[in-house]
Amino acid sequence: MVVIGAGLAGARLARRLGELGTPALLVGDEAHPPYNRVLLAEVLAGRYAPEVITLPAPAAHVRARVTGIDRAARLLHRADGPPIGYGTLVLATGSNPVLPPLRGLFTPGHRLPQGVHAFRTMDDCLGLSAAVGPGVRAVVVGGGLLGVSAARALAARGAQVVLAQQAERLMERQLDPRASHLVLRHLRELGVEVHTECRVRDVRTAGGAVRSVELADGYALDADLVVLACGVRPRTGLAEQAGLAVREGVLVDDELRTSDPRVHAVGDCARHDGTLYGLAAPALEQADALARLLAGDADARYTGTRSLTRLTLTGPGSPFDLAAFGEPEGRPGDDVVQLADATRGTYRKVVVRDDRLVGGVLVGELGTVGALARAWEGAEPLPVDGPLLHLLTHDGGS
Secondary structure (H helix, E strand, C coil): CEEECCCHHHHHHHHHHHHCCCCCEEEECCCCCCECHHHHHHHHCCCCCHHHHECCCCCCEEECCEEEEECCCCEEEECCCCCEECCCEEECCCEEECCCCCECCCCCCCCCCECEEECCCHHHHHHHHHHCCCCCEEEEECCCHHHHHHHHHHHHCCCEEEEECCCCCCCCCCCCHHHHHHHHHHHHHCCCEEECCCCEEEEEEECCEEEEEEECCCCEEECCEEEECCCEEECCHHHHHCCCCEECEEEECCCCECCCCCEEECHHHEEECCECCCCHHHHHHHHHHHHHHHCCCCCCCCCCCCCEEEEEECCCCCCEEEEEEECCCCCCCCEEEEEEECCCCEEEEEEEECCEEEEEEEECCCCCHHHHHHHHHHCCCCCCCCCCHHHHHCCCCC
């Protein structure tokens, strides 16, 4: 049994299989031991040393770059070394950062200019850590979850940070306008300059190093450092070359099987029931379900994840916490309850449809997030004898 990819999903799967008495070989191409990618921003901010976010590794772990899959012979070809045979194969190849089509982004050798970084791997993080410092002018391109985390981390290291977001507000996929505004306010309190509805079109360099970023309106932002946080794209190259069914991600069923029953896929590279998750919680749930299945539990299935996004931004004063799940915006006919305290910077909102909780956003004081998440994940009718307001005020544990 071989797992390609030593990220969160792959490392979790290999470790669980070992615990269940079904050892697997974990094959990863990064120079570092498996680590928790979710915590890279904390390493960049200086809160954690790289070794703190290391994951427990399985006994059998090989560093190798797989270059091809021969499904007929059940062999993995690698860049350096003899082929690796498999009986059952799991693709946990993860995702690559999306690099926007900006003029000047690549050097003639198709390399990023000095000072321009993606923010996806430990090497990306270490490169940024070595380059950032007090007074460094940094531009973060992208205002989603990753961009907000990167901007906060760079500001914590003393950089002069500008965040450029093409959408009209921050984290528009997870948050409603009011919650987005609170995130904006928090970043500005940390000294981050935020531009929304702002499209970057050009990266200007001199001597192979970045010097500025030009916006669509012609305005230029001086930059010693540029961080590209424009989303991710599933790594499906190996699957496509091997002739597996791919549509944005590697297609899998409830047993996380691909179009070849001897090959499974989990994590960011997998598309289950039309959904590409790209989040840690679904990846871990898929790994756990597949471990049980491969270890002999014939009833094990993965039927999808209703995942909650949670983010903690640290800085001066107390941490800034937020959580979001489901649909943060109501439709006509939905019941929507909101509680806001401008002085304390807290905000809570839930959306109920047909007596079921379908979404919510919480900013600050997340004591109710546990109760809300359980009500949402269960998708059961809410109690008729309890007011909806109780969902937002009862401390159900976080």
